[in-house]
Amino acid sequence: MSHDHSSHTEAPNPFATGFAGRCPRCGEGHLFAGFLKTSSRCESCGLDLAFADSGDGPAIFIMFIVGFVVVSLALIVNVLFNPPMWVHLLLWIPVTIGLSLALLRPFKGIMIALQYRNDAREGQQTDDDHAAE
Numbered sequence: 001m002s003h004d005h006s007s008h009t010e011a012p013n014p015f016a017t018g019f020a021g022r023c024p025r026c027g028e029g030h031l032f033a034g035f036l037k038t039s040s041r042c043e044s045c046g047l048d049l050a051f052a053d054s055g056d057g058p059a060i061f062i063m064f065i066v067g068f069v070v071v072s073l074a075l076i077v078n079v080l081f082n083p084p085m086w087v088h089l090l091l092w093i094p095v096t097i098g099l100s101l102a103l104l105r106p107f108k109g110i111m112i113a114l115q116y117r118n119d120a121r122e123g124q125q126t127d128d129d130h131a132a133e
């Protein structure tokens with residue numbers, strides 16, 4: 001698939017491609033080769049995905065979001081039903097694990113897409129040709 005540099009300005013929305021786990025440049029190829037393992041390159045446009053390193057970024061967002069949601073729900077359930085503690089444990093431990101796992105991949109995808117969009121990477125020699133193939 002050929003592409004020119006002008007297509008850089010009409011790049012796909014990083015939130016949409018990241019959430020869907022698609023390539024941040026073409027929006028077609030798969031970003032992930034496993035659950036959280038990124039592909040080495042996009043099978044559609046050939047983008048080298050070696051730059052993709054979201055580090056601890058997704059985990060921090062998910063800790064805040066899931067923590068807020070689960071604690072809020074636990075408080076509401078406690079006020080409304082005042083269940084014994086084992087009910088809380090039975091409810092919120094699976095919800096916490098499930099929500100965290102469900103959010104990890106889309107969040108990692110979004111962070112990698114934003115990393116690509118904003119050209120955020122470790123310091124390296126300048127490479128004006130983004131489409132190095």
Ligand SMILES: [Zn+2]
Binds near residue numbers: 025043045046
């Ligand atoms: Zn691609």
